[in-house]
Amino acid sequence: MRIAVIGPSRNPVAEPYAGGQERFTAILSRGLRARGHHVELWARAGTAAGLADDLHVMPDTPELSTVASGDPNLPEPDFLDDQVAYLAVVRDLLNRTDIDAVVNQSLHQLPLALSSSLRVPMVTTLHTPPFPWMEIGAWLAGPTSQLVAVSAALRAQWETLTGVRVIHNGVDPAAFPVGPGGTDLAWAGRLTPEKGADIAIAAAARCGRVLRLAGPVSDPEWFDRVIRPVLGPRVEYVGALDDKGLAELYGHSAATLVTPRWEEPFCLVAAESQMCGTPVVGLRRGGLPEVVALPGGRLVPAGDDEPTRLAAVLDSVLREDRDSIGTSARMRLSSDRTVDGYEQLLMLARRTNGLEVSR
Numbered sequence: 255m256r257i258a259v260i261g262p263s264r265n266p267v268a269e270p271y272a273g274g275q276e277r278f279t280a281i282l283s284r285g286l287r288a289r290g291h292h293v294e295l296w297a298r299a300g301t302a303a304g305l306a307d308d309l310h311v312m313p314d315t316p317e318l319s320t321v322a323s324g325d326p327n328l329p330e331p332d333f334l335d336d337q338v339a340y341l342a343v344v345r346d347l348l349n350r351t352d353i354d355a356v357v358n359q360s361l362h363q364l365p366l367a368l369s370s371s372l373r374v375p376m377v378t379t380l381h382t383p384p385f386p387w388m389e390i391g392a393w394l395a396g397p398t399s400q401l402v403a404v405s406a407a408l409r410a411q412w413e414t415l416t417g418v419r420v421i422h423n424g425v426d427p428a429a430f431p432v433g434p435g436g437t438d439l440a441w442a443g444r445l446t447p448e449k450g451a452d453i454a455i456a457a458a459a460r461c462g463r464v465l466r467l468a469g470p471v472s473d474p475e476w477f478d479r480v481i482r483p484v485l486g487p488r489v490e491y492v493g494a495l496d497d498k499g500l501a502e503l504y505g506h507s508a509a510t511l512v513t514p515r516w517e518e519p520f521c522l523v524a525a526e527s528q529m530c531g532t533p534v535v536g537l538r539r540g541g542l543p544e545v546v547a548l549p550g551g552r553l554v555p556a557g558d559d560e561p562t563r564l565a566a567v568l569d570s571v572l573r574e575d576r577d578s579i580g581t582s583a584r585m586r587l588s589s590d591r592t593v594d595g596y597e598q599l600l601m602l603a604r605r606t607n608g609l610e611v612s613r
Contacts, residue, residue: 363391405541433505
């Protein structure tokens with residue numbers, strides 16, 4: 255099939271990834287292309303060219319006139335940039351007659367709302383809990399829209415929708431081999447309040463272990479106020495890492511802490527860590543119980559004194575065999591299973607639309 259992939263509009267799809275949305279877009283694009291499909295990717299400048307057969311760069315917002323730029327009702331820049339990017343993508347797709355299906359990885363209402371205008375089916379991945387604009391986009395898309403939630407927990411949150419399939423995210427086992435372990439703890443993710451790196455810092459202190467933090471600083475003010483003051487010999491920030499660096503971090507750590515303050519839809523970090531044979535100690539939120547399974551770690555209830563609860567189960571996970579953890583993760587969380595699910599859904603959508611299925 256010739257598959258159009260609509261990527262994120264805020265950041266390029268390139269290592270080190272800005273977040274899970276960018277990372278998953280790369281995993282899926284690369285996986286579909288490896289199956290022999292022709293993949294065209296619409297994404298921001300700086301996206302890795304090797305992810306797709308054709309890369310289309312989303313346009314920047316043009317310079318506005320004096321009158322338009324002085325309008326007191328001018329939307330905030332990010333909102334306007336998103337509108338420009340996705341209107342341009344849909345315009346491009348409406349002018350194409352050689353695309354077989356569209357895979358929508360955006361968190362925006364426009365591709366969803368205009369999907370019924372396309373001659374081919376669109377499969378949209380729901381990466382986050384519902385918010386108003388996306389719910390409206392899904393409503394406008396109508397009952398023929400193909401929707402995928404990354405976990406059963408996330409599907410339950412989209413309570414206004416029916417027929418949503420669950421296809422778990424997955425990780426490339428080749429990129430995350432089993433490592434020898436170590437004595438320090440790891441934490442990876444966007445450095446923002448909802449990801450809870452400060453909870454991990456407190457838990458590591460309860461355990462008396464060094465903690466290494468990795469990820470992009472997505473909220474600089476919070477990072478400078480909360481995280482930077484505690485950096486030192488016991489808490490190290492190692493920066494935003496590519497896959498090789500993350501595999502090294504997980505593979506040489508005793509355990510990975512996963513400490514979200516929100517209902518985490520899936521958590522690729524937990525999957526990557528288990529692939530490396532490193533157990534996960536985390537908070538039982540959102541889709542994490544679908545990702546972390548014995549022997550791969552322990553989850554504790556979110557609530558009062560979370561650092562103490564996390565520290566209390568660390569010793570039990572360190573007794574698990576690292577090779578067994580890696581083997582279990584490869585069986586449950588491989589990106590091959592994820593790509594299988596999307597490939598089958600795309601072919602089903604083509605048949606349902608009365609279109610010929612081709613490779």
